[in-house]
Amino acid sequence: MRRYLEIKEELIKIVAEMEPGKPLPSRPHLCDKLETTRTTLDRAIQELEKEGVVYSKAGSGTYAIGILQGKVDTVENWGVIVPSISEEIYSLLTRGIENIACRRGANIILCNSDNDPEKQKYYIKRLLLAGVSGFIIVPIISYNVEVSNILYGTLLKSNIPFVLCNRSVEGIHAPTVRSNDFYGGYIATKHLISKGYCSIAYIAQTIYSVSIERCQGYISALMENGYEIDRSMIIIPYEERKNGVYENMKQLLSQEKKPDAVFCFNDKVAVNVCRAVQDMGRKVSEEVGIIGYDNNIYASVNHPPITTISFKSMEIGEKAAEILVKLIRGEKLNSNFNEYLYQPSIVERESCLGKGKK
Known part of the structure; x- marks a missing residue:
């Protein structure tokens, strides 16, 4: 039997004992263990890659895919x-x-x-x-x-x-x-309360389970701190409309009782709320606090950068x-x-x- 085929059989035995996705020992280590040259080892590994027994990542190493009863597993x-x-x-x-x-x-x-x-x-x-x-x-x-x-x-x-x-x-x-969307809504609202805001609105672009759970967290935080629940401050439309968030925020700022802070369903909503606040001549943070949700790029590059909830x-x-x-x-x-x-x-x-x- 040609030497690289012998090495290939030895490698199959090693891979058979490994969990899929686990790295093989380094090639210098394998050369020492199998008493072979790097050229012969590389050729054996290339054969196993073609057969789907292992795969290699440049700069990282060679990884096991899996062996079952002497045959190569179907890749998941x-x-x-x-x-x-x-x-x-x-x-x-x-x-x-x-x-x-x-x-x-x-x-x-x-x-x-x-x-x-x-x-x-x-x-x-x-x-x-x-x-x-x-x-x-x-x-x-x-x-x-x-x-x-x-x-x-x-x-x-x-x-x-x-x-x-x-x-x-x-x-x-x-x-x-x-x-935990309830908890996310709760800590977002608690944060606004801790900063001294007292007329806090909640805005989402449409109604569904997640927007409701975040709203429930918002309501819980308000009630816990003795705030009345003003339904005019809760905006959750049944259907999402183009520019709906922007227009809803402008409407909130035009009513007799105006919010001094807004908990936004996500960061996209927060960016549109921020734009509406600024277009109405109000100052973000100083006059209207804004907090988003998701911690995405929209929040970090906005002016000013938007406080948000990390989604993990x-x-x-x-x-x-x-x-x-x-x-x-x-x-x-x-x-x-x-x-x-x-x-x-x-x-x-x-x-x-x-x-x-x-």
């Missing part, structure tokens, strides 16, 4: 469906998923639903036909519970494991990893992927609950330093 493919990868929270979430997939030796097939129920349905069906090992899905914002239940019910019946991120689906009991998107993606790996392996989850919550935190900037403060 995960279906990942998000509303839009162009949104920073979803690009970070996907990066977290990718971190775990890489260690596992799995591929991810990324799809954008654009919050369109038909696109989400199409991608789920296509990925099922493609034979993916599992799904990680950020559900669309949907008001039709029956349609959602039929879609995810089909997924449950397929016996393909899946994990939901960022929001749950009513009536579907599946592992869900998300931010990458951590959520990593946790969802770790759960999916366990489900694919047929392992039981440690928790008695299907929901895994991450506690958000405040990122302080310059948009709500306190009334009268620059």
Whole structure:
């Protein structure tokens, strides 16, 4: 037998004892252990790469994909469906998923639903036909519970494991990893109260589970501190309109009782609220404090930079992927609950330093 083939067989034995995604020992170490030259070792590794037993990353090393009963495992493919990868929270979430997939030796097939129920349905069906090992899905914002239940019910019946991120689906009991939106709304409002603001509004672009939970946190913080709940200060439209947030904020600033601070559903909303405040001749922070949510680029580059709530998107993606790996392996989850919550935190900037403060 040619020497590189002997080395190849020895490497297969090593990989067979390794978990997928784990790095092989360094090549100098392998040369010493197997008593071979670097050229012979490299040729054996190249053969194993072609066969899908290992893969190499430039500057990082060579990693195991997996061996089962003397044969190469089929490489796992995960279906990942998000509303839009162009949104920073979803690009970070996907990066977290990718971190775990890489260690596992799995591929991810990324799809954008654009919050369109038909696109989400199409991608789920296509990925099922493609034979993916599992799904990680950020559900669309949907008001039709029956349609959602039929879609995810089909997924449950397929016996393909899946994990939901960022929001749950009513009536579907599946592992869900998300931010604690109630707590996020609570700490955002508490922060504004601590800075001396006393007439605090809440604005979202549309009504759905997450915007309601953040609003509930906002209400809880107000009540805890003895503030009356003024429904004229809560803006959650049933349908999202172009420039709706901007116009709603201008209307709030034109009414008799004006807000001196605003908790915004997300940073995009906060940027539009900030623009409305400035266009109405008011000073952000000094006259109207603003706090956003998600900690994305919109908040950090705004003038002034907007205080926000960190969503922990990458951590959520990593946790969802770790759960999916366990489900694919047929392992039981440690928790008695299907929901895994991450506690958000405040990122302080310059948009709500306190009334009268620059």
